[in-house]
Amino acid sequence: MGKKDRRTPRTAFVTLRDMPGTRVMFWVVDDCPYCGERHLHLAGHLRSADPGETLGEYPAPCDPARSYELALPPRPKRKQGKEARRKARREGRSEVLDEEW
Numbered sequence: 001m002g003k004k005d006r007r008t009p010r011t012a013f014v015t016l017r018d019m020p021g022t023r024v025m026f027w028v029v030d031d032c033p034y035c036g037e038r039h040l041h042l043a044g045h046l047r048s049a050d051p052g053e054t055l056g057e058y059p060a061p062c063d064p065a066r067s068y069e070l071a072l073p074p075r076p077k078r079k080q081g082k083e084a085r086r087k088a089r090r091e092g093r094s095e096v097l098d099e100e101w
């Protein structure tokens with residue numbers, strides 16, 4: 001409890017960007033928890049399914065032996081603990097599913 005496990009992936013906050021002239025979206029890690037550099041991960045196509053589904057754990061491009069978890073940055077209004085973050089992720093997912101209504 002409370003101990004940091006070295007194998008636990010660090011959280012890397014991402015922003016969603018699209019590439020001009022294409023329908024491809026990327027998750028941009030502006031500040032890699034391992035090297036501090038910027039990394040890009042393919043998030044999918046604009047017309048395709050929920051890009052939120054492509055969040056999650058990925059090997060870090062700068063160090064394939066480690067991985068990090070792509071996550072949306074916490075919203076500034078609230079302090080968020082682990083539980084709240086999980087909840088937010090669930091809510092985020094259901095927001096994206098709204099298009100099915």
Ligand SMILES: [Zn+2]
Pocket residue numbers: 032033034035036037039060061062063
């Ligand atoms: Zn890195």
